[in-house]
Amino acid sequence: MANTEEKLVLVTGGSGFLGAHCILQCLDAGYRVRTTVRSTKSEDNVRKMLKAGGATKLHLLTFTIADLLNDEGWREAAEGCTYVLHVASPYPAITPKHENELIIPARDGTLRVLRAARDAGVKRVVLTSSVAAIVYGIPLQKTPYTEELWTNVDSPDVPSYPKSKTIAERAAWDFIEKEGGSMELSVVNPAGIFGPVLGPDFATSVILVQRLLNGDVPGCPQLQFGVVDVRDVADLHCRAMTNPKAKGERFVAVSPPCMTIQQVSMVLRDRMGNAAKRSPTCVIPNFLTRLVALFDPEVANVISELGKPKDMSNEKAKNLLGWQPRTGADALVATAESLIEFGLVKAA
Structure with a gap:
């Protein structure tokens, strides 16, 4: 890209799985990148992750301290930036006792970033949302789920994570409409993010592959979900950041079909092969999964989704932005290979 070094991109949550891959692609394109971390202790770890990912332009990267839970640091983080990729968002492996522990940081953190970006004269913000803001609490679709749909947060069976992503994204669109001024917004809604990990800090979705390889899962619950490679999600963020057609649009990031x-x-x-010999093949009956859910709150969170197909369309991203993702199978294999490379699974 021409003159990219004249443009500064803020990537929030640079220590995260997707955030690190977004940094990699922005650096590779020649942009200067500033990333937020919650502590200076994270800087060395981020640099190690980026080096593991093949980064060659680390001189273009700087760090700043900011936390989604408070205002301090966000004005400085956004200052001088042309674009913002707001990737940071809470996604714990264990669901908190109260849904507001997820909802408040997601919503208020998003609004903090948007206000700082607007005040700094940022041209466009790309927000990482989720297909969780699309597919929950609504009637099953006979056709693939698209960006036109929204999760119904008032439905009683919607877990706290989909609620948090939906409420945060709704708040972002409302902000742009009422207070955003000339700043533009695009949103990326990824399915389950897999692909090459860059170290021991990775997305919660990757834990599934880790547990399967380790043989920690006795069987396969009847759940279906969309799969997408983290490199393709980062690529879609970069396309949404600069393409004029992405202004004011949502984009589902998925590589159909669901699995x-x-x-x-x-x-x-x-x-x-032998590295996956512990991965189970038997299907767990729904009644047994429901029985386990009586004692395991994490299992209880997915009971409403048993047996529900979750086919999603990526046609909008492909047609408007020319996005071409890897297959879901390739994303899963890249996940497994990297987990093995970093010694994050049991030896075969």
């Missing part, structure tokens, strides 16, 4: 946990396990066994 069951059994299909994920079979891909690992077929492609990874």
Whole structure:
């Protein structure tokens, strides 16, 4: 890209799985990048992750301290930036006791970033939302889910994470409409993010592959979900950041079709050989999963989704932005290979 070094991109949450890959692609394109971390202690770890990912332009990267939970640091973080990729958002492996522990940081943190970006004269913000803001609490679709749909947060069976992503994204669109001035917004809604990890800090979705490889899962619950490679999600963020057609648009980031946990396990066994010998192939009956849910709150969170197809369309991103993602199978294999490379699974 021409003159990219004249443009500064703020990537929030640079220590995260997707945030690090967004930094990698921005640096590779020649942009100067500033990233937020919650502590200076994270800087060395981020640099190690980026080096593991093949970064060659680390001289273009700087760090700043900011936390989604308070105002301090966000004005300085956004100052001088042309674009903002707001990737940071809470996604714990264990659901908190109260949904507001997720909702408040997601919503208020997003608004803090948007206000700082607007005040700094940022041209466009790309917000990382989720397909969780699209597919929950609404009637099952006969056709693939698209960007036109929204999760119904008033539905009683919607877990706290989809609520937090939906409320945060709604708040972002409302802000742009009422207070955003000339600043533009684009939103990326990824499905389950897999792909190459850059170290021991990775997305919660990757834990599924780790547990399958370790044999920690006795069988395969009847759950279906969309899969996408983290490198392709980062690529879509970069396309949404600069393409005029992305202004005011949402983009589902997924590589159809959706997959069951059994299909994920079979891909690992077929492609990874002996390294995936512990991955289960048997399907757990729904009644047994519901029984386990009586004692395990994490399982209880997904009970409403048992057996529900979650096919999603990526046609909008492909047609408007020319996005071409890897296959879901390739994303899963890249996940497994990197987990093995970093010694994050049991030895075969």
